[in-house]
Amino acid sequence: xxxxxxxxxxxxxxxxxxxxVLDIREHGQYGENHLFFAVSLPYSALELDIAxxxxxxxxxxxxxxxxxxxxxxKRASLAATALGYTDISILQDGVQxxxxxxxxxxxxxxxxxxTFGELAERVYDTPRxxxxxxxxxxxxxSNKIIVLDGRPxxxxxxxxxxxxxxxxxGELALRAGELAPDPETTIVINCAGRTRSIVGAQTLINLxxxxxxxxxxxGTQGWYLADLPLEHQSDRIYPRSIQDKNLxxxxxxxxxxxxxxxxxxxxxxxxEQWLAQTDRTxxxxxxxxxxxxxxxxxxxxxxxxxxxxxxxATDEYVGVRKSxxxxxxFDGVRAPVIASWLRQLGWEVYLLKNPESLQVVGSAAMxxxxxxxxxxxAGDQIASFIKTHPQVKIIxxxxxxxxxxxxxxxxxxxxxxxxxxxxxxxxxxxxxxIGEQPEKLQILAADLERAGHTEIYSACMDTxxxxxxxxxxxxxxxxxxxxxCIDFLFFVHDRHQGNKEAARKYLEWETNLISQIDDLERQxxxxx
Numbered sequence: 001x002x003x004x005x006x007x008x009x010x011x012x013x014x015x016x017x018x019x020x021v022l023d024i025r026e027h028g029q030y031g032e033n034h035l036f037f038a039v040s041l042p043y044s045a046l047e048l049d050i051a052x053x054x055x056x057x058x059x060x061x062x063x064x065x066x067x068x069x070x071x072x073x074k075r076a077s078l079a080a081t082a083l084g085y086t087d088i089s090i091l092q093d094g095v096q097x098x099x100x101x102x103x104x105x106x107x108x109x110x111x112x113x114x115t116f117g118e119l120a121e122r123v124y125d126t127p128r129x130x131x132x133x134x135x136x137x138x139x140x141x142s143n144k145i146i147v148l149d150g151r152p153x154x155x156x157x158x159x160x161x162x163x164x165x166x167x168x169x170g171e172l173a174l175r176a177g178e179l180a181p182d183p184e185t186t187i188v189i190n191c192a193g194r195t196r197s198i199v200g201a202q203t204l205i206n207l208x209x210x211x212x213x214x215x216x217x218x219g220t221q222g223w224y225l226a227d228l229p230l231e232h233q234s235d236r237i238y239p240r241s242i243q244d245k246n247l248x249x250x251x252x253x254x255x256x257x258x259x260x261x262x263x264x265x266x267x268x269x270x271x272e273q274w275l276a277q278t279d280r281t282x283x284x285x286x287x288x289x290x291x292x293x294x295x296x297x298x299x300x301x302x303x304x305x306x307x308x309x310x311x312x313a314t315d316e317y318v319g320v321r322k323s324x325x326x327x328x329x330f331d332g333v334r335a336p337v338i339a340s341w342l343r344q345l346g347w348e349v350y351l352l353k354n355p356e357s358l359q360v361v362g363s364a365a366m367x368x369x370x371x372x373x374x375x376x377x378a379g380d381q382i383a384s385f386i387k388t389h390p391q392v393k394i395i396x397x398x399x400x401x402x403x404x405x406x407x408x409x410x411x412x413x414x415x416x417x418x419x420x421x422x423x424x425x426x427x428x429x430x431x432x433x434i435g436e437q438p439e440k441l442q443i444l445a446a447d448l449e450r451a452g453h454t455e456i457y458s459a460c461m462d463t464x465x466x467x468x469x470x471x472x473x474x475x476x477x478x479x480x481x482x483x484x485c486i487d488f489l490f491f492v493h494d495r496h497q498g499n500k501e502a503a504r505k506y507l508e509w510e511t512n513l514i515s516q517i518d519d520l521e522r523q524x525x526x527x528x
Contacts, residue, residue, distance in 0.1 A: 001074060001077060001090055002088065002089045002090065003089060003090050003091075003092045004062055004089040004090070004091060004092065005091075005092045005097070005101075006091065006092070006093075006097050006098045006100070006101040006103055007101060009021070009062055009091055009098075010103060010520075012060070012062070013037055013321065013520075014520045016322070017060060017322065018059060018060060018280070018281055018320050018321065018322045018323055019059075019060045019061075019062065019320070019321050019322065020039065020053070020054045020059050020060070020061045020062070020319050020320045020321070021035060021037055021038045021039060021062050021064075021321070022038070022039055022041045022050075022053075022054075022061060022062070022063045022064075022076075022319070023035070023038040023039065023040050023041065023063075023064060023065070023095075024041055024042065024043045024046065024063050024064070024065050024072065024073055024076040025042065025043070025065045025066065025069075025072075025417075025486070026042045026043075026044060026415065026417065026486040026487040027040060027042060027487055027488070027489055028485060028486045028487055028488045028489045028490070029065075029066070029486050030042070030109075030489075031107065031108060031109050031489035031491055032107055032489070032491060033095060033105045033106070033107060034095065034105060034106060034107075034111075035064075035095070035098060035103075035105060035106075036104070036106055036111050036112065036115075036517060036521050037111075037112065037321055037521075038064075038315075039053060039315045039319045040109070040315070040316075041053060041319070042487070043065075043072055043075065043076045043079075043416050043417050044415050044416035044417065044440065044443075044487070045440065046076055046079050046080065047079060047083060047367040047369075047443055048366075048367060048439055048440070048443070050080060050083065050085070050319075051083070051367075052303065052319075053317075053318070053319025053320075054085070054281075054319045054320055055281060055283075056278070056280075056281045056320070057083075057084045057085050057086060058085075058086050058087055058278065058279075059085070059087065059281060059320055060087050061080070061085060061087060061088045061089070062088075062089045062090070062091055063076055063077055063080075063088060063089070063090055063091070064090065064091035064094045064095060064098070065094050065095070066094050066095060066096065067093045067094040067095070067096040067097060069094070069417070070090075070094065072417045073090050073094065074090070077090055083367070104516055104517075104518065106513075106516065107491055107509065108491065108509060108510075109313075109489070110195075110312060110313045110314075110315060110316070111315075111513070112314065112315065112345065112346075112524070113195060113311060113312050113313060113314055113315070113345070114194075114195050114312075114510055114513060115513040115514055115517060115521075115525075116195075116344070116345050116525055117194060117195030117196075117198045117199055118194070118195075118198075118510065118511060118513055118514045119514055119522075119525055119527070120198055120199060120202060120344070120527070121194075121198045121202075121215075122514075123527045124202050124205070124527075126198050126201055126202045126205070126215050127201065127205075127212075127213065127214045127215065128197075128198075128201075128214055128215045128216070128217045129188060129214040129215070129216060129217060130217050130222070130226075131216065131217070131218070131222045131223040131225075131226040131228055132226055132228075134147070134161075134188055134214075134216060134223075135223075135226070135228055137186070138162075138163065143186070144182060144184050144185040144186065145185065145186045145187075145188065146165065146179060146180050146185055146186070146187055146188070147161050147163060147164035147165070147188045147189075147190060147216070148164065148165055148166075148167040148172070148176065148179060148187060148188070148189050148190075148200070149161065149164045149165065149166045149167065149189075149190055149191070150167065150168055150169040150172065150189050150190065150191050150196040150197065150199075150200035150308055151166070151168060151191050151192060151196060151308075152168050152306060152308070152309060153166055153168070153237060155192065156234065157232070157233050157234060157235075158232065159220055159230045159231070159232055160220065160230065160231050160232075160234050161190055161216070161220060161223055161230070161231070162229060162230070162231050163231075163236075164190065164231075164234070164236070165179055165236040165237070165238065166234070166236060166237050166238060167179060167238040168238070168289075168306060168307075168308045168309075169189075169191075169196050169199060169200040169203065169307065169308025169311065169312070170287050170288075170306050170307020170308035170309070170310070170311075170334055170337075170338060171238055171289065171307070171308070171334065172189070172200055172203050172204060172308075172337075173203065173204075173207060173250065173253070173254055173333050173334055173337040174242060174250060174331060174333045174334050175238045175239055175242060176204060176209065177209070177242075177246055177250070178238075178239045178242050178243070178246075179238065179239065180211055183209075183210035183211055184211075185211055186211065186212045186213075186214070187201075187204060187209075187211050187212070187213045187214070188201075188213075188214045188215075188216050189201040189204070189213070189214070189215055189216065190215075190216035190219045190220060190223075191216075191219045191220070192219050192220050192221060193218060193219045193220075193221055193506065193507060193510055194215075194217075194218060194219060194507070194510050194511070195312055195510070196219075196308060196312055197215040197216050197217075197218075197219050198215050199308075199311055199312070199341060200215070200308070201213050201214060201215035202215075203337055203341075206257060206260075206337075206340070207253045207254070207257060207337070208253060208256075209253075218507050221503045221506065221507060222507070224500070224503060225500060225503055225504065240291075247331065247333070250331075250333045251331070251332045251333055253333075254332060254333045254334075254335075254336040254337055255332070255336060257336050257337055257340045258336040258339065258340065258351065260340070260528065261339070261340040261343045261344065261528060262343070263336060263339040263340060263343060263349055263350070263351060264350055264351070265350065265351045265352075265353050266326070266350045266351070266352060266353065267352075267353050267354065267357075268352065268353075268354060268355070268357040268358040268359065271284060271326050271352060271358060271360070272358070272359065272360050274324060274326075275301055275360050280323070280324060281320045281323035281324065282323065282324045282325075282326060283303065283317070283318050283320075283323060283324070283325050283326070284301050284302045284303070284326045284328070284352070284358075285302070285303060285304075285305040285310060285317065285325060285326065285327050285328070286298060286302050286303070286304050286305065286328055286329070286355075287305060287306065287307035287310060287327055287328070287329055287334050287335050287338050288304075288306075288307075288329050288330070288334065289306065290304065290306065292330075298355065298358065299358055299359065299360045300360075301358075301360045302328070302355075302358070303317065305317045307334050307335070307337070307338040308338075310338060310342070311338060311341045311342065311345070314342070314345065314347075318347075322348075323347075323348075324348050324349075324350070325339075325342060325347050325348065325349045325350070326349075326350045326351075326352050327339050327342075327349060327350070327351055327352065328351070328352040328355040329355075330355065330356075335351050335352075336351060339351055343526070344525060344526055344527055344528070345524075345525060346524040346525055346526060366439070367439070367443070368439075368442060369442055369443065369445075369446035370446075371442065371445055371446060371449060371456075372449060373449050373453065373454050373455060373456055374445040374448075374449065374456040374457070374458055375456070375457050375458070376438075376441075376457075376458050376459070377457060377458065377459040378459065378460075379459050379460055379461040379462075379465040379469075380465070381459070382432070382434075382459050382461065382469060382471075383469050383470045383471050385432070385457065386408075386432070386471060389430055389432075391429075391430065392430040392431065392432045392457070393412070393423065393424050393429055393430065393431045393432065394408055394410055394411040394412065394432045394434065395411065395412050395413075395414050395419070395422055395423070395431060395432065395433055395434070396408065396411040396412065396413050396414075396434045396435075397413075397414060397415050397416075397433055397434065397435040397440065397441065397444060398434065398435055398436050398461075398462075398463075399436070399487055399488065400413060400480055400484070400485035400486075400487050400488050401485070401488055402436070402462075402463055403480060404477040404479070404480050404485075405463060405475065405477070406463050406466055406467055406473055406474070406475050407466065407473065407474055407479075408434070408466060408469070408471055408472070408473055408474075409471070409472040409473055409474045410472075411434065413479075413480055413484075415486075415487060416440075416443070416444060416447065417486070418486075419444060419447065419448070420451075423448065423451075423453065427451070427452040427453050427454060428453075428454055428455060429453075429455070430455040430456075430457065431448060431453060431455065431456050431457065432457045432458075432459070433445060433448075433456065433457070433458045433459070434459055434460075434461050434466075435458075435460060435461075436460060436461075436462055437460070438458075438460055441458045441459075441460065442458075444458075445458050491506075
């Protein structure tokens with residue numbers, strides 16, 4: 001094992017070379033306390049996600065976790081090494097060692113993107129409107145006004161401003177004109193909190209559309225905190241197509257954005273050459289809608305990154321700092337706008353001309369470990385199996401909140417980093433793994449086989465299958481205390497569950513981000 005201290009890692013994060021800083025703790029642990037530029041790659045899903053986040057095997061990687069869980073970090077490092085990664089270091093004393101040297105850690109998720117949003121609002125002085133001001137405008141029928149929700153459709157359906165239309169930020173440049181064709185119509189952009197409201201509104205302003213544009217201050221949370229009602233399960237979705245006659249003016253606006261931010265266009269041959277490099281990482285990103293991506297015949301090297309989310313949550317798609325991004329669409333409207341923001345976020349970004357000519361083939365194969373002592377069942381076979389194997393050790397690996405809600409009465413909850421403490425010491429004792437994802441169950445079974453267990457059974461079961469299994473179940477939510485639920489981020493969850501104090505704390509956290517970063521972190525961003 002190779003270790004690196006906090007000072008050396010800080011230098012590497014800000015030098016000129018690529019680096020992947022991977023927090024291998026579970027989502028709840030990561031979201032409570034992590035490095036600013038760290039990417040979340042939980043040990044429980046490492047083999048499933050690392051190739052997508054870090055495609056080049058000789059990338060400089062630093063992994064870390066908690067000081068007292070160094071063994072888990074070592075196992076994560078070994079797992080990545082087994083997949084062919086060759087340059088892995090472990091942060092000495094983990095996140096606690098980072099803090100001990102005086103470096104800041106942060107709660108929350110998507111830190112660089114959210115901090116950038118707060119800086120952008122200050123730099124551009126993005127016009128904003130409060131919830132009460134918006135409500136007053138909406139209740140006056142003489143006003144021409146439309147509220148566009150900049151979040152993805154599933155997030156919009158959870159809760160939305162009454163009357164709003166879902167138009168994810170990545171689609172605004174292409175579709176906002178269809179929704180507000182009258183230049184006298186005021187457009188208000190909202191999201192759940194702040195970032196996408198700010199970036200969405202400023203996108204339309206940067207494009208130079210004639211309408212008045214505002215960001216809804218604090219989004220749906222601000223609306224809720226003003227004691228205004230929200231809708232749920234709405235189905236007002238952006239238009240699926242645009243009028244051909246409008247495309248030239250939209251392309252002209254986006255081309256001006258690309259020029260303003262010095263975003264260059266390249267051809268497929270150049271991308272193919274870059275993807276073949278062994279000393280540089282290139283991510284090829286399709287910023288269109290999920291429906292459009294699903295219809296295309298693009299090479300496997302292209303990942304779907306909805307444009308608004310690529311700005312909002314870059315670290316969920318790109319795991320290598322200082323890597324190269326190539327964006328594509330088929331209309332010449334959306335990708336230039338997304339690229340303009342990514343440039344300001346500090347990324348090297350290009351636009352792909354004629355993406356249909358991209359010929360790169362091949363991609364990382366799905367990780368499927370060979371299993372010798374594991375039997376895989378269907379969920380509806382479990383009841384009869386347990387009745388004939390009453391001594392089997394049942395380990396439920398579903399998300400902790402699902403386990404709390406309902407579980408088989410004799411089940412124990414464990415996920416990959418806690419599995420060693422949950423399995424029987426007798427390696428010949430039968431073990432039944434229950435989970436929601438077959439790929440994760442395969443990884444867990446392989447771990448147990450390597451540890452010497454010789455009788456393992458595995459089955460995918462969700463809550464409803466457990467409920468209707470005919471077996472004894474328990475719904476006692478106190479069985480698993482909050483501190484054990486390392487896969488669940490309470491910090492983000494509570495603000496969406498009617499907890500006004502949690503919503504206020506979240507907004508305070510978001511607006512205070514720019515006061516917490518240091519000069520080197522701030523210099524990552526570049527505004528024009």
